[in-house]
Amino acid sequence: MKKVIVINKKIKFFKKKSINVDGDKSLSIRFILLSSLSKGKCIASNLLRSGDVNSTINSMKKLGIKIKVKNGYCEVNGKGLFGLKFKKNLVLDSENSGTTARLILAMLSYSNHWVKVIGDKSLKKRDMGRVIKPLKLFGLKFKNNNTKLPLWIKGPKILKSIKYNENLGSAQCKSAMMIAALRANGKTKLKCLPSRNHTELMFKNVLKIPIKLKKENGFEIIEIEGMNEFNKFNYKIPGDISSASFFIVLTLLSKKNDLMIKNINVNPSRIGIIKILNMMGAKIRILKKKNYKGESTANIFIRSNRNLRGINLNSKLNSSAIDEFLLIFLVAGVCKGISTFKNLSELNKKESKRLDWGIKILKMMNIKTKRIKNDGVKIWGNPNLKLNKSYVIKNFLKDHRIFMVSTIAALTLGGKWKINDANCFKTSFPKYLDILNSLGAKYK
Numbered sequence: 001m002k003k004v005i006v007i008n009k010k011i012k013f014f015k016k017k018s019i020n021v022d023g024d025k026s027l028s029i030r031f032i033l034l035s036s037l038s039k040g041k042c043i044a045s046n047l048l049r050s051g052d053v054n055s056t057i058n059s060m061k062k063l064g065i066k067i068k069v070k071n072g073y074c075e076v077n078g079k080g081l082f083g084l085k086f087k088k089n090l091v092l093d094s095e096n097s098g099t100t101a102r103l104i105l106a107m108l109s110y111s112n113h114w115v116k117v118i119g120d121k122s123l124k125k126r127d128m129g130r131v132i133k134p135l136k137l138f139g140l141k142f143k144n145n146n147t148k149l150p151l152w153i154k155g156p157k158i159l160k161s162i163k164y165n166e167n168l169g170s171a172q173c174k175s176a177m178m179i180a181a182l183r184a185n186g187k188t189k190l191k192c193l194p195s196r197n198h199t200e201l202m203f204k205n206v207l208k209i210p211i212k213l214k215k216e217n218g219f220e221i222i223e224i225e226g227m228n229e230f231n232k233f234n235y236k237i238p239g240d241i242s243s244a245s246f247f248i249v250l251t252l253l254s255k256k257n258d259l260m261i262k263n264i265n266v267n268p269s270r271i272g273i274i275k276i277l278n279m280m281g282a283k284i285r286i287l288k289k290k291n292y293k294g295e296s297t298a299n300i301f302i303r304s305n306r307n308l309r310g311i312n313l314n315s316k317l318n319s320s321a322i323d324e325f326l327l328i329f330l331v332a333g334v335c336k337g338i339s340t341f342k343n344l345s346e347l348n349k350k351e352s353k354r355l356d357w358g359i360k361i362l363k364m365m366n367i368k369t370k371r372i373k374n375d376g377v378k379i380w381g382n383p384n385l386k387l388n389k390s391y392v393i394k395n396f397l398k399d400h401r402i403f404m405v406s407t408i409a410a411l412t413l414g415g416k417w418k419i420n421d422a423n424c425f426k427t428s429f430p431k432y433l434d435i436l437n438s439l440g441a442k443y444k
C-alpha cells in the first residue's frame with residue numbers, strides 16, 4: 001500500500017486519447033439499496049467497485065440480502081420492502097461514505113432491535129442531524145440525542161407519511177426521506193432546494209413508484225404514495241461525471257492535448273462543472289447525448305485551453321457542481337481575472353473541510369485569495385503561474401478529492417509535490433491512477 005506519492009514532472013503529450021472512468025457513485029449506491037428492497041433478482045452492469053460502494057454492499061449483506069459482484073457485474077436478490085433481517089447487536093459500518101450512512105438510516109426504519117451505524121474518522125465528524133430530524137417525524141427512533149455517528153436506530157413496521165421542507169439542497173437528505181416514504185402510510189410531500197435527482201428518476205422510471213414531481217418557485221416538489229412494493233429491475237450504470245472532472249481539468253490545464261471521455265452521466269443536476277468551466281472559456285463539448293431511464297448519458301470532449309477568464313459564479317449553480325469545487329478553484333487560480341464563489345457552507349461539511357482546503361492549496365501555490373464571509377471566496381487568478389517549489393499535502397482526513405486535485409495541480413502546474421494517503425482515491429475512483437498511467441503521467 002503506497003503511503004505517499006511524489007510528482008515532480010508535468011504531464012506531457014497524450015493528444016487524441018479516449019478513456020472510460022469508473023461507474024457513477026451516486027447511482028451505484030442507489031442501485032444496491034433500492035434493488036435490495038425490490039422483489040426479485042436485479043442486475044447492474046458497470047457498478048462502481050469503490051470503498052463507498054463496498055461499505056453499502058457489506059451493510060446490505062449484513063441485513064440478509066444476497067449480493068454477488070464480479071468486476072462491474074452485480075446481482076442483488078431483493079426481498080421486498082419488508083424483507084430485511086435485523087439480527088441482535090447488528091453493527092453497520094458506512095466507513096467514509098456520507099451517502100451510505102444517511103440513506104441506510106432510512107432503510108433501517110422497521111428494525112425491532114437497536115441497529116448501530118458507525119463510520120470512519122471523517123464520517124464521525126459529519127452531521128447526521130439533517131436526516132435524523134425528518135426520520136423522527138416518520139416515526140423512527142434514535143437511542144439518544146446524538147447528531148453524529150455512532151447512532152442506534154429502530155422503528156415501527158409502518159411509518160407515518162410526512163410533509164417536510166428540505167432547505168440545505170442535500171440529495172442525501174432528500175433521498176433518505178424518499179426511502180422512508182416507501183414504508184409510510186399515505187402520501188409524503190417534500191419541498192426541497194434543488195440537488196441531484198437520481199433517486200426521483202429511479203423511483204419514477206425504473207421502480208415505477210407512484211410519484212409526482214414538479215418545480216415551484218425554485219423548489220422541487222416531490223409527492224410519494226407509500227406502501228407500494230416494486231419489481232426487480234436491471235440497470236446500466238454510466239461513468240461518473242465527478243470522476244471524469246479530474247481528467248477534464250487535467251486536459252484543460254495541460255498543453256496541446258485533447259481527450260474524449262466516454263459514456264458519462266450528464267444529468268443536468270450534475271454538470272455544473274461543465275457549465276462553469278465553459279463560462280470561463282473552456283469549450284467542453286457534450287456529444288452523442290442519449291436518454292437512459294430518465295438519466296442522460298454522453299461522451300465529453302475536451303481540449304487544452306489556458307485562455308480562461310475569471311467568473312462571478314451565480315450560487316444557483318453550486319449544487320450541480322458541489323463535488324467539483326476543488327477543481328473549479330484550481331482553474332480559477334490560473335485563469336485571467338478575479339473569480340468569486342459564494343454560499344458554499346456545504347463544502348466545509350464534506351469528507352474534509354473542502355472550502356478551507358481549496359483556499360489552503362491555492363495559498364500554498366502563492367495565489368491571492370480572500371474569504372467572503374464564512375462561506376465564500378474571492379480568487380485572483382494568475383495565468384502565468386509556474387510552480388517550482390516543494391509542496392506537501394497531508395492531514396486531509398484521507399479525502400479522496402483532495403488527493404486527486406493535488407495530483408492534477410502537480411501534473412499541470414509543476415513543482416515537486418508529496419501527497420500523502422495515496423490510497424484514498426479508491427473511496428470513489430479506483431481506476432484513477434491506472435488512467436493517469438495510460439495518459440503517460442509520471443509519479444513515484
Ligand code: S3P
Nearest residue numbers: 026099169170171172173322323
Ligand atoms: C450525494 C450527494 C451530495 C454529494 C455526495 C453524493 C448523493 O451530498 O456531495 O458526494 O449521492 O446523494 P449532499 O447530499 O450532502 O449534498
